[in-house]
Amino acid sequence: MTLFFQYAMTIARYGVVLLSAAIIIRSIRSMLSERYEPETWAYIKRGGTLIPVTHWENIIGRSPFSDIRIDHRSMSRVHAVLTRSDNGVWRIYDIFSRGGVWVNDSKVGINGTSLRSRDVLSFGGSTVLFYDISTEQKKELEERRTKVGARVSPAVTLLELTLFEICLLIEQIIYADDEYTALIAVAFAGLIALQWMCYYLMCFMGRSGFEVETLAFYLSSLGLSVAASSVPEDMLQQLIFTIVGVAMFLFGGLWLRKLKRTYAMRIPVGILALLLLAVNVIFSDAVLGAKNWLSIGGFSFQPSEFVKVLYVYVGASTLDRLYRRQNLYSFIFFSACCVVALALIGDFGTALIFFASFLVISFMRSGSIATVMLAVTGAGLAGVLAISVKPHIASRFAIWGHVWEDIYDKGYQQTRAMSAAASGGLFGKGAGNGWLHTIFAANTDMVFAEVCEELGLMIGLCMVLAVLTLAFFAVRSARSGRSAFYSIAACAAMSMMLVQMGLNVFGSLDILPFTGVTFPFVSRGGSSLLSCWMMMGYIKAADTRRGSSFAVRDIRRIDDLYGDDDDDYYDDDEDNGEEKH
Numbered sequence: 035m036t037l038f039f040q041y042a043m044t045i046a047r048y049g050v051v052l053l054s055a056a057i058i059i060r061s062i063r064s065m066l067s068e069r070y071e072p073e074t075w076a077y078i079k080r081g082g083t084l085i086p087v088t089h090w091e092n093i094i095g096r097s098p099f100s101d102i103r104i105d106h107r108s109m110s111r112v113h114a115v116l117t118r119s120d121n122g123v124w125r126i127y128d129i130f131s132r133g134g135v136w137v138n139d140s141k142v143g144i145n146g147t148s149l150r151s152r153d154v155l156s157f158g159g160s161t162v163l164f165y166d167i168s169t170e171q172k173k174e175l176e177e178r179r180t181k182v183g184a185r186v187s188p189a190v191t192l193l194e195l196t197l198f199e200i201c202l203l204i205e206q207i208i209y210a211d212d213e214y215t216a217l218i219a220v221a222f223a224g225l226i227a228l229q230w231m232c233y234y235l236m237c238f239m240g241r242s243g244f245e246v247e248t249l250a251f252y253l254s255s256l257g258l259s260v261a262a263s264s265v266p267e268d269m270l271q272q273l274i275f276t277i278v279g280v281a282m283f284l285f286g287g288l289w290l291r292k293l294k295r296t297y298a299m300r301i302p303v304g305i306l307a308l309l310l311l312a313v314n315v316i317f318s319d320a321v322l323g324a325k326n327w328l329s330i331g332g333f334s335f336q337p338s339e340f341v342k343v344l345y346v347y348v349g350a351s352t353l354d355r356l357y358r359r360q361n362l363y364s365f366i367f368f369s370a371c372c373v374v375a376l377a378l379i380g381d382f383g384t385a386l387i388f389f390a391s392f393l394v395i396s397f398m399r400s401g402s403i404a405t406v407m408l409a410v411t412g413a414g415l416a417g418v419l420a421i422s423v424k425p426h427i428a429s430r431f432a433i434w435g436h437v438w439e440d441i442y443d444k445g446y447q448q449t450r451a452m453s454a455a456a457s458g459g460l461f462g463k464g465a466g467n468g469w470l471h472t473i474f475a476a477n478t479d480m481v482f483a484e485v486c487e488e489l490g491l492m493i494g495l496c497m498v499l500a501v502l503t504l505a506f507f508a509v510r511s512a513r514s515g516r517s518a519f520y521s522i523a524a525c526a527a528m529s530m531m532l533v534q535m536g537l538n539v540f541g542s543l544d545i546l547p548f549t550g551v552t553f554p555f556v557s558r559g560g561s562s563l564l565s566c567w568m569m570m571g572y573i574k575a576a577d578t579r580r581g582s583s584f585a586v587r588d589i590r591r592i593d594d595l596y597g598d599d600d601d602d603y604y605d606d607d608e609d610n611g612e613e614k615h
Contacts, residue, residue, distance in 0.1 A: 043208055046201040047461050050489060053198035054496040057191060057252055058503065061245045064186035065507045071179045072514045073578055073589065075118060075172075078102055078155075079163040090118040090293075090517045094126075094157070108133050108158025114142075116149075120294050124149040124166065133158025176589040179580040181242060188244035192233055195248055196226055199255045202465055206262045209466035214266035221269035225251070225258055228277060235284075236584060243582030246507070249500045250283075250570050253555035254563070256489075256497055260481055261558050263488060264471035268558075275560040279567030286571030287585035293517055300351040304368055307344035310337040311375035318379060338376065338384045339561035342530055343568045345372060345388060349395040350523035350572075365396065383537055383549030390533040391526045398512075398522045434547040447473060451483035451542045455491070462490030477558040479550045480542040501535050501554060504528060504573060511576040516586060524576035527569040 072088035079085070085102055092101035094116055096109040102116065110131040118124050127146040128135040135142040136156035137149065149155075151166040167175075182188075203222040207215050229251045233244055254276050261272040290296055314337040318328045328337055352365050369392045376385040437445030437452075454470035457463070468487040470476045476484050486494040508528040515521035531554045538553040540546035552562040575585035 039208055042204055046204040049201040050198055051492045053194050054493055056194050058496055058499050060186050060191045061249055062503055065245045074175050076167060077165040092116040104160055106160040108160050113157050120292055172589050182579045182582040183242035191248050195252055199226055202259045205465035209464055217269045218262045218266055221258060221273045224273045232280060239584050241581055241584050246570060246573050249504055253497055253500055257556045259465050260477050263466045264477040275563045279564045283567045283570050286568055287574050290575045290585050291587055293519060297351050300348055303344050304348040307341045308371055310341050315375055315378050336561040338381060339565040342565050346523050346526045349526060350519045383551035387530050387533045391530045394526045394529040395522055437544050448544050448548055451480040455483040455486035458487040458490050460490050460492050462488050465489060478552050481553045481557045482539045483542045501531055505532050508573055514578045515576045516578055520576040523572040527572040
């Protein structure tokens with residue numbers, strides 16, 4: 035039996051590394067290396083050239099960064115905005131251009147003008163024709179695009195993930211106490227069943243893209259291993275949080291299908307976010323100087339984790355017109371309220387995460403470097419003020435870079451984290467065979483070091499690469515997003531996760547000040563896990579590859595979705611020469 039366990043342990047140790055590499059490489063191949071194929075919703079005809087309209091919100095202008103570029107001296111750099119609603123109605127807005135915007139010789143007012151196919155659009159001295167396309171044309175164009183999963187099968191990648199989790203389970207069972215063996219096995223079996231159920235649900239919905247979910251489940255399985263090493267008695271609780279997180283991910287994706295409904299809820303969502311922070315400020319309990327935990331009925335959670343999701347929702351949906359600066363100012367005010375609340379509770383790390391997301395949202399909406407620089411300057415002043423008035427924040431900055439000078443007090447956690455991470459080597463000591471989990475907050479704030487100790491540096495780098503892959507995918511998807519809401523929400527959500535990951539990894543290794551934030555999906559804790567799964571809904575909604583996302587409606591079923599509203603176009607009747615609507 036001893037020889038058998040040795041062989042099993044060796045296979046599992048090297049198996050987790052090889053399978054991790056295979057999962058990441060296959061996900062990158064599918065998500066980042068396939069050819070970019072945008073959706074087409076209408077056409078702009080200028081002379082003999084047809085310019086495809088590939089978004090629901092399009093900037094028209096002379097700038098090379100415009101979605102629809104018309105290079106004419108009468109055009110302003112940013113001249114007009116062309117938008118499409120959920121039910122297929124197109125409108126055009128003037129963005130205070132020099133020559134104005136005209137539709138069939140009628141000037142466009144501040145509230146815009148609706149369009150029909152073959153309307154004549156005039157921008158100063160430049161004239162174009164607008165062509166909407168029929169339901170049949172939409173379906174035909176969609177069929178020409180490459181279906182997701184044709185080159186890299188998601189089922190094979192998910193099978194590799196299952197084998198990876200089995201290897202983790204083998205390691206945990208070998209080193210776990212006998213009383214927790216069955217509990218750990220049940221939790222891993224439940225996670226494997228959950229991910230396959232989610233996959234078959236996507237197949238039932240006609241979706242073949244499963245890379246986002248696969249990477250999220252990969253990170254969640256590492257989080258389950260961390261829980262098995264540090265708090266095996268809470269394994270079922272961690273599994274339940276994962277199940278609830280996946281359910282909220284599915285609900286959020288379906289909710290985001292209708293932008294009109296999404297926009298209508300932005301004010302209630304914003305109020306809910308501010309109320310959560312207000313309750314946090316007034317009633318929360320202080321832990322190591324930060325009042326970021328709220329206890330209700332014996333259950334503790336971090337309201338700021340859920341506010342992250344609400345903040346992205348409000349930021350992407352409040353700025354619902356590309357040209358209205360007052361919406362940017364209202365978002366700045368909302369952001370200031372959130373940051374002030376975080377400053378009052380002393381959660382400096384989360385404030386940095388919110389600020390990074392604010393920069394992404396404000397710049398993607400305004401395109402103004404001046405606005406971003408002003409925000410950075412204000413944040414710098416606020417940071418200096420926070421350090422001066424919050425002693426625990428100042429102490430973390432004071433010890434930064436000097437943790438080895440005080441290994442028994444302020445540098446206690448980080449010195450142990452670096453020692454444990456180094457002792458794990460490339461392939462680790464084995465899941466459940468480390469000692470760092472005995473240190474306070476090792477499975478949350480220093481989880482990167484715990485993973486490196488038990489599973490090795492290779493797995494630590496793989497889980498960082500998984501988050502980076504999601505980030506690059508969000509940026510790539512932003513170019514093809516149907517609506518600016520989807521693109522901005524995805525980039526803002528991933529900016530939060532990137533900063534969160536960076537602060538966790540570099541903070542535990544003393545490269546950056548130790549801020550005490552979690553690693554997405556991997557750190558133990560229900561609040562963080564739920565918020566990460568919910569933000570995956572934004573990433574999924576931005577994915578417009580054919581058959582990839584359940585969070586956007588299928589063009590091939592567009593007649594069932596929009597009914598008669600989508601046939602709002604003109605066509606020639608060859609028999610009598612009349613035009614029909």
